[in-house]
Amino acid sequence: MNWKPNPLSILGLAMVSTPIIAQAKIYVSVEQAQKILFPNKQLTKVPLLITDDLQERMRAASSIRYPFQGERIWKAADGSWLIIDEVVGKHEMITYALGIAPNGSILGIEILEYVESYGYEVAEAHWRQQFTGKTVKDPIKLNQDIQNIGGATLSCKHLTDGVKRVLVLHDFALKEK
Amino acid sequence: MMMRCQALLGTFVEISTDQDDSQALDNAFAVVKQIQGLMCFHYPLSELSQINRWVHQVALKIHPWTTQVLRIAQEIHKQSDGLFNCGIGHRLVSAGLLPRHMNLSKYQLGGIEDIHFLDSEIISSPKPLCLDLGGIAKGFAVDKAVESLIADGIESGCVNAGGDLRVFGQSPRSIQIRNPIAPMELIDIGSLQNGAIATSGLYFTNRDQQSYIINPFAQDECEAHINFSGSYSILANECVYADALTKVLALSSMRDHPCLNHFSAQAIRIAI
Numbered sequence: 001m002n003w004k005p006n007p008l009s010i011l012g013l014a015m016v017s018t019p020i021i022a023q024a025k026i027y028v029s030v031e032q033a034q035k036i037l038f039p040n041k042q043l044t045k046v047p048l049l050i051t052d053d054l055q056e057r058m059r060a061a062s063s064i065r066y067p068f069q070g071e072r073i074w075k076a077a078d079g080s081w082l083i084i085d086e087v088v089g090k091h092e093m094i095t096y097a098l099g100i101a102p103n104g105s106i107l108g109i110e111i112l113e114y115v116e117s118y119g120y121e122v123a124e125a126h127w128r129q130q131f132t133g134k135t136v137k138d139p140i141k142l143n144q145d146i147q148n149i150g151g152a153t154l155s156c157k158h159l160t161d162g163v164k165r166v167l168v169l170h171d172f173a174l175k176e177k
Numbered sequence: 178m179m180m181r182c183q184a185l186l187g188t189f190v191e192i193s194t195d196q197d198d199s200q201a202l203d204n205a206f207a208v209v210k211q212i213q214g215l216m217c218f219h220y221p222l223s224e225l226s227q228i229n230r231w232v233h234q235v236a237l238k239i240h241p242w243t244t245q246v247l248r249i250a251q252e253i254h255k256q257s258d259g260l261f262n263c264g265i266g267h268r269l270v271s272a273g274l275l276p277r278h279m280n281l282s283k284y285q286l287g288g289i290e291d292i293h294f295l296d297s298e299i300i301s302s303p304k305p306l307c308l309d310l311g312g313i314a315k316g317f318a319v320d321k322a323v324e325s326l327i328a329d330g331i332e333s334g335c336v337n338a339g340g341d342l343r344v345f346g347q348s349p350r351s352i353q354i355r356n357p358i359a360p361m362e363l364i365d366i367g368s369l370q371n372g373a374i375a376t377s378g379l380y381f382t383n384r385d386q387q388s389y390i391i392n393p394f395a396q397d398e399c400e401a402h403i404n405f406s407g408s409y410s411i412l413a414n415e416c417v418y419a420d421a422l423t424k425v426l427a428l429s430s431m432r433d434h435p436c437l438n439h440f441s442a443q444a445i446r447i448a449i
Binding site: 155 | 180181182183184187188189191199203315335337338339340341342344349350351352353354355357360361362363364365366367368369370371372373374375376377378379380381408410412413414441443
């Protein structure tokens with residue numbers, strides 16, 4: 001191990017703390033997530049109009065209040081599914097892809113984007129919009145200074161709630177399709 | 178340059194590498210997933226849950242990785258004079274921080290020191306145990322993922338399991354840790370090459386929840402949960418030691434605890 005401490009950190013309390021400003025990490029694109037979760041499989045996009053009844057069932061199962069958007073749903077010929085959803089927490093927004101096998105079991109979860117910042121910024125739709133559809137290759141200032149962030153364990157509970165609602169969607173609307 | 182992230186071990190596991198090799202990252206994530214399947218307290222069918230259910234009744238043959246974790250846990254238990262002990266699962270169950278798979282209230286439970294190795298991979302215990310590997314397995318998983326990447330020819334990278342991380346390879350990387358007063362702010366602690374850092378802090382704990390840092394010597398429930406402000410970080414060669422030793426540091430509040438020196442670890446305490 002070779003640790004070169006920040007000279008300030010030796011002084012203990014004099015350490016400088018700087019805000020995470022729009023810490024946006026874009027891990028993989030939709031196409032990459034499809035390849036990771038379903039290598040060598042052809043996927044067909046099947047957008048779905050989510051009825052109020054289904055929204056309510058998904059809300060009850062996950063306690064996520066904002067509605068699920070049904071545009072990012074794909075199906076493979078063997079009856080497996082790929083669904084992209086977003087979860088918004090107090091300080092973060094996570095876009096993830098969920099692969100579901102024909103028998104309803106989870107094939108895998110891949111994180112597409114993790115945007116961490118102040119809560120009020122995340123909640124603003126137009127602020128979020130600037131990241132939508134961007135990929136690792138886009139020249140805007142994403143992933144330019146990769147931060148290796150240590151700290152107390154960050155829970156992925158929000159994401160677990162998201163997965164719950166997507167499984168309800170599968171159970172009620174996709175399974176029989 | 179490649180960076181991917183999956184939800185594993187109850188947190189977000191991020192792997193970044195300088196080379197683009199999707200297969201190597203798949204393999205590393207698969208290793209973390211396998212460790213989750215072996216050592217997760219939440220799954221009733223994990224190897225850990227089977228150990229907790231049976232080990233005081235029958236000798237069990239366990240996976241070499243679980244063996245490794247238990248041996249390291251015993252070593253740290255010994256060097257810390259008992260301050261690090263994985264046999265505190267029941268405290269976390271009572272506090273609602275872990276699921277209840279069985280009723281343990283009528284038993285006198287043992288600790289990690291009660292695990293006997295009958296063979297290199299066969300264990301037994303004279304007392305019932307409620308082991309929780311939550312304080313060590315994450316670091317172990319980070320190490321195994323790094324080993325997997327190196328075996329696949331990756332020269333440098335970083336594996337970060339929700340704040341416990343290890344960097345490997347020639348290029349030093351700058352490391353920030355969260356400011357415990359304002360976790361959305363970062364403190365630059367310098368650069369790290371071929372090393373690991375893990376942190377214990379309670380700033381992500383919900384207000385209505387008890388602390389997950391448990392004093393293994395506590396006689397009753399109300400004394401068991403240790404609260405502190407600020408955060409405790411450990412730098413070490415391997416993440417398994419960094420992860421486990423944060424508990425020794427948090428419980429002892431001693432940056433010069435002999436146990437840290439024994440494992441060539443360094444401590445950072447951010448006080449509030």
